[in-house]
Amino acid sequence: MGSTAYSGKTTMLYTQLKDYGPIETVPTVGFNVESFTHGGINLFCCDLGGRQRLRPEWTAYLTPNAIIFVVDSADITLGDGANNLAHLLNEECVREASDAPLLVFANKQDLKGAKSPVEIAEALHLRELSDRRWNIAPCSATDGVGISGGMDWLVQALKSQGKSQRE
Numbered sequence: 001m002g003s004t005a006y007s008g009k010t011t012m013l014y015t016q017l018k019d020y021g022p023i024e025t026v027p028t029v030g031f032n033v034e035s036f037t038h039g040g041i042n043l044f045c046c047d048l049g050g051r052q053r054l055r056p057e058w059t060a061y062l063t064p065n066a067i068i069f070v071v072d073s074a075d076i077t078l079g080d081g082a083n084n085l086a087h088l089l090n091e092e093c094v095r096e097a098s099d100a101p102l103l104v105f106a107n108k109q110d111l112k113g114a115k116s117p118v119e120i121a122e123a124l125h126l127r128e129l130s131d132r133r134w135n136i137a138p139c140s141a142t143d144g145v146g147i148s149g150g151m152d153w154l155v156q157a158l159k160s161q162g163k164s165q166r167e
């Protein structure tokens with residue numbers, strides 16, 4: 001789970017994915033690691049603080065099965081999002097995981113002025129990612145709208161990948 005700072009990753013992880021209910025967050029220093037189940041599969045999730053450019057060293061040794069990128073849809077500096085996504089996708093361990101699906105959450109859709117998924121996909125140049133499966137899901141981490149639908153796509157992508165690897 002990566003993104004620009006303040007986009008709602010930690011809120012999404014604890015309030016929705018772990019179902020702990022509303023929480024107050026502070027900027028994540030380092031990372032949070034949690035596991036949760038969705039669609040019958042267990043996911044081990046690393047929520048990387050958006051303020052640091054440098055990842056904790058050990059994450060370089062993890063090969064992600066999936067990548068979740070969270071965007072603050074109401075943040076006018078979406079351009080930074082494109083740089084941050086490019087930076088994340090260019091990390092060696094992520095490049096090596098070329099079949100890991102990418103789910104972009106267009107978060108904070110409840111805020112006035114939030115950009116649509118189509119506008120965000122354009123700003124992040126998602127259509128240029130020809131070699132990776134990706135999807136963009138509008139959502140709100142505070143009220144939960146859209147999270148489950150986005151995760152359904154990710155789990156389906158992981159399941160179909162497992163199937164094609166077995167075939």
Ligand SMILES: Nc1nc2c(ncn2[C@@H]2O[C@H](COP(=O)(O)OP(=O)(O)OP(=O)(O)O)[C@@H](O)[C@H]2O)c(=O)[nH]1
Binds near residue numbers: 006007012027
């Ligand atoms: N209105 C609205 N606010 C949100 C939403 N999701 C998160 N927030 C708020 O945005 C702020 C930042 O949320 P965090 O979950 O800490 O964001 P983060 O991406 O983990 O931030 P870093 O750890 O600094 O990278 C908090 O005040 C949240 O309550 C949302 O969907 N809608």
Ligand SMILES: [Mg+2]
Binds near residue numbers: 010011025048
């Ligand atoms: Mg955080």
